[in-house]
Amino acid sequence: MPAPIIKVDAISKSFGTFKVLDGLSMQVMPGEKLALIGPSGSGKTTILRILMTLEKIDGGHIQVDGEQLYHMERNGQLLPADERHLARMRQKIGMVFQLFNLFPHKCVMDNVTLAPMLTKGVARAAAEKRAMELLDMVGLADKAKAMPAQLSGGQKQRVAIARALALSPKIMLFDEVTSALDPELVEEVLNVMRKLAAETDMTMLLVTHEMGFAHDFADRVLFFDRGRIVEEGKPDEIFRHPKQERTQSFLKKIIAAGHRV
Amino acid sequence: MSRLPRTTANDRKSYTQMTQWSGYLGLILQGALVTIELTLMGSVLALIMAFLAGMGRVSRFFVVRAIATAYIEFFRGTSIFVQLFWAYFVLPFAGLSLTPLQAGVLALGLNVGAYAAEVVRGAILSVGREQYEACTALNLGRWQGMRHVILPQALLVMLPTFGNNAIELLKATSVVSLISLADLTFQAQVVRSQTGSTLMPFLSVLIIYFALALIISWGVRTLERRMARGLDGVRI
Numbered sequence: 001m002p003a004p005i006i007k008v009d010a011i012s013k014s015f016g017t018f019k020v021l022d023g024l025s026m027q028v029m030p031g032e033k034l035a036l037i038g039p040s041g042s043g044k045t046t047i048l049r050i051l052m053t054l055e056k057i058d059g060g061h062i063q064v065d066g067e068q069l070y071h072m073e074r075n076g077q078l079l080p081a082d083e084r085h086l087a088r089m090r091q092k093i094g095m096v097f098q099l100f101n102l103f104p105h106k107c108v109m110d111n112v113t114l115a116p117m118l119t120k121g122v123a124r125a126a127a128e129k130r131a132m133e134l135l136d137m138v139g140l141a142d143k144a145k146a147m148p149a150q151l152s153g154g155q156k157q158r159v160a161i162a163r164a165l166a167l168s169p170k171i172m173l174f175d176e177v178t179s180a181l182d183p184e185l186v187e188e189v190l191n192v193m194r195k196l197a198a199e200t201d202m203t204m205l206l207v208t209h210e211m212g213f214a215h216d217f218a219d220r221v222l223f224f225d226r227g228r229i230v231e232e233g234k235p236d237e238i239f240r241h242p243k244q245e246r247t248q249s250f251l252k253k254i255i256a257a258g259h260r261v
Numbered sequence: 262m263s264r265l266p267r268t269t270a271n272d273r274k275s276y277t278q279m280t281q282w283s284g285y286l287g288l289i290l291q292g293a294l295v296t297i298e299l300t301l302m303g304s305v306l307a308l309i310m311a312f313l314a315g316m317g318r319v320s321r322f323f324v325v326r327a328i329a330t331a332y333i334e335f336f337r338g339t340s341i342f343v344q345l346f347w348a349y350f351v352l353p354f355a356g357l358s359l360t361p362l363q364a365g366v367l368a369l370g371l372n373v374g375a376y377a378a379e380v381v382r383g384a385i386l387s388v389g390r391e392q393y394e395a396c397t398a399l400n401l402g403r404w405q406g407m408r409h410v411i412l413p414q415a416l417l418v419m420l421p422t423f424g425n426n427a428i429e430l431l432k433a434t435s436v437v438s439l440i441s442l443a444d445l446t447f448q449a450q451v452v453r454s455q456t457g458s459t460l461m462p463f464l465s466v467l468i469i470y471f472a473l474a475l476i477i478s479w480g481v482r483t484l485e486r487r488m489a490r491g492l493d494g495v496r497i
């Protein structure tokens with residue numbers, strides 16, 4: 001059995017006096033597609049942001065791809081990670097944000113090629129060739145020269161996905177990537193995600209309120225509540241036969257709100 | 262019998278007056294050139310100082326922040342007259358003799374640079390947190406993110422205020438007349454004392470300062486339009 005690619009071990013995180021994550025532990029296998037669901041404020045975004053090093057942890061350990069994320073091993077001792085260590089670890093991880101976070105002053109092509117050229121020293125020609133392949137994959141090859149402001153929300157999000165993929169991360173984090181979109185644009189983004197799941201062996205962590213999509217997409221579903229994983233299992237187990245009362249009431253609310261499961 | 266037209270004493274007087282006026286106007290235009298030179302060179306120095314100090318203000322190193330803050334507070338808190346006098350009259354005692362032009366550029370650049378540094382700082386901070394986070398997620402280094410993502414967006418925010426700063430600098434150039442640098446204001450006073458006329462020299466400098474300020478406004482606006490292109494969805 002292969003080793004987990006992500007090992008979260010009893011991490012805690014507070015904002016001020018508010019404890020968002022409380023001794024959270026979880027493991028993710030290489031290539032696994034994971035859906036994180038749960039009520040608002042349960043810490044789903046926070047755990048993704050912590051994995052992307054956008055947020056520090058107060059306690060605990062995280063291992064990514066066999067190495068400590070927030071610590072460096074030096075002479076058998078664990079020291080806090082420095083910027084160089086973090087930069088090396090970030091190469092393994094990519095993230096797509098709810099609000100796309102494209103660079104508004106750069107055209108689609110430059111959005112995608114900037115990081116590979118700067119962080120990996122890829123030559124422009126090679127970076128652009130790869131970018132065209134990725135844009136083609138997300139169905140936006142004809143928008144390479146467009147500025148972000150000229151794109152619809154769904155198109156922006158697909159560019160953001162291509163931009164993250166351009167760095168070839170082993171792990172991709174998706175934080176509610178369709179929840180800022182008009183309903184008719186959701187499907188085009190979900191289709192790209194389906195394609196990614198089918199065609200790559202990337203490990204994917206997905207925070208979503210699209211329960212139907214989570215059901216079809218995920219190998220495993222984690223139900224978060226108040227900074228802890230209350231229940232986890234195969235999509236069918238979680239969505240059809242939730243064991244925990246909190247999971248049941250959450251799903252009931254979601255269905256009442258009109259979401260398909 | 263036709264009479265030759267005879268030049269009258271009156272005609273002669275107005276003729277010499279006219280050549281004199283054009284000579285005096287030449288003096289004033291020479292002054293205008295000095296003023297333009299000071300404005301351009303001062304602006305370049307101010308721009309450099311603004312970016313150094315403005316970015317220093319948001320540095321993660323305390324010492325850098327402290328130096329930048331000290332520079333900004335000092336040059337905003339003391340008058341440009343005093344700064345110019347120091348540059349011209351006091352620095353020589355420290356073994357550094359500057360020409361009036363150098364002293365003028367130094368004082369103007371450092372003074373206006375201190376104000377513009379706050380503009381740079383504010384503009385950098387105005388770029389949304391999500392842009393910084395996108396940089397981190399794409400593994401850009403701090404400087405790479407600053408250079409390729411944050412500053413280009415911040416520049417657009419800075420530009421209009423930079424235009425004001427440049428006009429302030431243009432107007433402040435007149436202080437150099439106090440160290441006998443023959444700028445626009447200095448020449449206007451020369452012409453006034455030589456001709457006894459007040460209206461002509463002061464009206465011309467009024468118009469010239471105003472025209473220069475208009476050119477700066479127009480230039481900055483053009484630059485702004487150009488840089489904003491594409492950001493609002495307009496085809497480039």
Ligand SMILES: Nc1ncnc2c1ncn2[C@@H]1O[C@H](COP(=O)(O)OP(=O)(O)OP(=O)(O)O)[C@@H](O)[C@H]1O
Pocket residue numbers: 015020038039040041042043044045046047
């Ligand atoms: N920077 C911050 N400062 C203070 N509180 C924060 C910060 N970021 C998150 N929080 C709080 O932490 C809690 C968990 O936030 P998080 O964004 O992880 O929840 P979530 O599960 O993603 O919720 P949602 O479904 O609404 O996105 C929330 O109560 C939130 O208000």
Ligand SMILES: [Mg+2]
Pocket residue numbers: 044045046176207
């Ligand atoms: Mg969230």
